[in-house]
Amino acid sequence: MIEKLNKFLMKDWAFLLICVAICAGVVGGTHTYLVNGTGYLTNFAGGQMLKLGIESGDLGAAVGYGGGFLIARVLEGPLVGLIDIGGSMMHGVGLGICALIISMGWGFLIYNFPLAILTGGFVGLVIGLIVMGVRKLMPSGVTAGGTAIMMGVGHQLSNFLAPLFLLSALQYSIPIGIAGALGGIAFYIKGKNCVGGIIIGMFIAAFFF
Amino acid sequence: MFELIIKSIVIGGLAGAGVGAGAARMYYAPELQAAGAFRTLGEMNACQGDPVSHFSFGFSFYINCMANGLATGCFDQDFLHRVIPNISAGVLLTKNKDVKETIQNPAKMAIVGAVVGIIGLVILNSSVSFVPAYVSATLTEIFTPAINNFLIVMQVLFLIAALDNGKITGCWGIALGSIAFLVTGNATPGLILGIITGQTIENNGVKSKISIVFIVLMIVIWVLIAYFRGFFPKLIEAFTVAAAMLG
Numbered sequence: 258m259i260e261k262l263n264k265f266l267m268k269d270w271a272f273l274l275i276c277v278a279i280c281a282g283v284v285g286g287t288h289t290y291l292v293n294g295t296g297y298l299t300n301f302a303g304g305q306m307l308k309l310g311i312e313s314g315d316l317g318a319a320v321g322y323g324g325g326f327l328i329a330r331v332l333e334g335p336l337v338g339l340i341d342i343g344g345s346m347m348h349g350v351g352l353g354i355c356a357l358i359i360s361m362g363w364g365f366l367i368y369n370f371p372l373a374i375l376t377g378g379f380v381g382l383v384i385g386l387i388v389m390g391v392r393k394l395m396p397s398g399v400t401a402g403g404t405a406i407m408m409g410v411g412h413q414l415s416n417f418l419a420p421l422f423l424l425s426a427l428q429y430s431i432p433i434g435i436a437g438a439l440g441g442i443a444f445y446i447k448g449k450n451c452v453g454g455i456i457i458g459m460f461i462a463a464f465f466f
Numbered sequence: 467m468f469e470l471i472i473k474s475i476v477i478g479g480l481a482g483a484g485v486g487a488g489a490a491r492m493y494y495a496p497e498l499q500a501a502g503a504f505r506t507l508g509e510m511n512a513c514q515g516d517p518v519s520h521f522s523f524g525f526s527f528y529i530n531c532m533a534n535g536l537a538t539g540c541f542d543q544d545f546l547h548r549v550i551p552n553i554s555a556g557v558l559l560t561k562n563k564d565v566k567e568t569i570q571n572p573a574k575m576a577i578v579g580a581v582v583g584i585i586g587l588v589i590l591n592s593s594v595s596f597v598p599a600y601v602s603a604t605l606t607e608i609f610t611p612a613i614n615n616f617l618i619v620m621q622v623l624f625l626i627a628a629l630d631n632g633k634i635t636g637c638w639g640i641a642l643g644s645i646a647f648l649v650t651g652n653a654t655p656g657l658i659l660g661i662i663t664g665q666t667i668e669n670n671g672v673k674s675k676i677s678i679v680f681i682v683l684m685i686v687i688w689v690l691i692a693y694f695r696g697f698f699p700k701l702i703e704a705f706t707v708a709a710a711m712l713g
Contacts, residue, residue, distance in 0.1 A: 259571075259573050259577075260573075262573035262577075263571055263572060263573035266487050266490075266491070266572035267491075267494075267498070267572060269498055269499060271487070271572075272491075272500075272501065274484075274487075275484045275487050275488045275491075276484070276501065277484075278483050278484030279485060279488065281477075281480045281481075282476075282477045282478070282479075282480040282482075282546075282583075283481065283546075285473065285477035285481075288473070289470065289473050289477070290539055293470050293473075293591075294539050294594070295470075295535060295539040295590075295591050295594035296473075296474065296535075296539070296541070296587070296590070296594075297539055297540040297541065298540075298541060299540065299542070299543050300540060300543060301534065301540040302616060304538065304539065305538075305609050305613040306616075306617070308606075309610065309614070315650075315652070317646075317650035317651050317652035317654075317655065318617045318620070318652040320655060321646070321652055321654035321656075321657075321658060322620060322654055324658075325654065325655070328659075328662060329658075329662070334499075335499065337496060338495035338498070338499055338500060339495040339496070339499075339500045339507070340499070340501050341502075341503045342485065342488065342501050342502060342503065342547070343503055343546075346501075370473055374476060374480070388499060389499065403635075403661045403662035403663075403664070404662075406627050406628075406635075406661050406665065407658060407661060407662075410623050410624055410627045413623050414616075414619065414620055414623060417616065417623075418612075421615050422609065422612050424612070424615075425609065425611045426608055429607070429608045433604075433608065453530065453533065456534065456537045456538060457537060459537070460536065460538075460601065460605065463601045463605055463608075464598075464601055
């Protein structure tokens with residue numbers, strides 16, 4: 258049984274099935290985040306961008322940010338034989354494609370759970386087909402450029418999160434600002450990413466103030 | 467609550483199976499198209515087939531996911547990137563130390579990955595529902611200005627990156643970024659497409675097939691977006707007003 262499944266999963270085209278499964282799960286995660294307030298499978302900046310976009314009705318930023326990662330990773334994935342599921346699926350599909358679907362007025366595809374899973378699966382199938390297509394068709398020597406630049410900006414952007422979060426915490430109120438700063442210091446000393454500490458500090462303080 | 471658990475089981479099972487199989491196939495890339503990440507592959511190799519290392523690595527990130535989830539409802543990318551592959555690997559390796567028959571076997575990794583995904587996600591999602599609503603409301607209020615600033619920083623950084631990359635990419639970045647801002651109110655989509663188009667032209671020459679495909683694609687994409695967003699009437703109106711003032 259496992260041998261058979263393994264033989265199947267070791268075929269190159271089984272990649273499509275992997276894309277379908279992951280994307281279905283990721284879109285399901287976006288559904289629970291928007292409906293139940295939990296379960297988003299990518300980072301908080303993306304989640305907040307999506308929620309703010311839905312509130313204001315302008316999802317351009319979310320589509321651009323998520324979609325940019327999707328394009329970059331889908332172009333890069335087939336060239337190196339390993340697609341980055343963080344940029345392509347969690348960010349690209351969970352943020353970019355979901356924002357695109359909602360901005361087209363098809364929000365029911367995300368807000369209805371069975372439909373969300375089906376939508377995710379379909380998106381995954383399309384991504385898988387594109388990756389396999391590029392893999393088969395891309396003539397050697399031709400390179401679609403720009404993915405390295407995009408990834409560089411992505412890393413720079415994540416550096417901005419800690420200072421921006423801390424500034425808004427300090428602006429919001431004195432106790433929450435202090436808690437955020439202390440959390441950031443604690444995480445920084447332990448050699449972990451400051452953002453986590455700032456968020457946890459504010460989270461604890463938000464119970465009391 | 468019951469509904470959320472059912473949803474978590476479906477999501478965790480699907481994503482877990484996909485990530486597990488994708489991670490196992492990483493060991494056969496590039497002959498086989500895999501899904502995962504290079505850093506995941508590096509981290510899994512660093513554990514050297516030791517179940518305890520895999521467990522402790524995966525579990526430390528699981529704690530991170532839970533803290534993030536409690537505070538924001540977002541688990542970050544680590545749940546799929548690190549927790550599922552490493553905990554699944556740890557589970558398989560406790561029974562059989564041979565990596566060829568365990569973490570490099572997509573079927574076994576898919577099955578164990580699905581189970582790990584289901585259990586992990588059900589615990590994460592049900593723990594979040596104990597957080598009182600006023601706490602999440604406060605946090606959203608704190609974060610809103612930060613994210614609005616983040617959106618500005620994003621456009622600035624992408625534009626700087628385009629300009630730093632040379633004249634061709636820079637010009638495409640400014641042009642498409644400005645169009646994107648006028649049409650959608652945000653320059654990011656245009657800047658990203660500008661960088662990709664510009665760099666492709668730089669790599670392959672403007673007369674190569676792929677460059678021409680990209681250029682045509684960009685024109686078609688932006689004309690369509692502008693049309694569906696009702697930009698052309700606005701454009702004509704803006705210039706008629708100016709012309710009327712001059713005349």
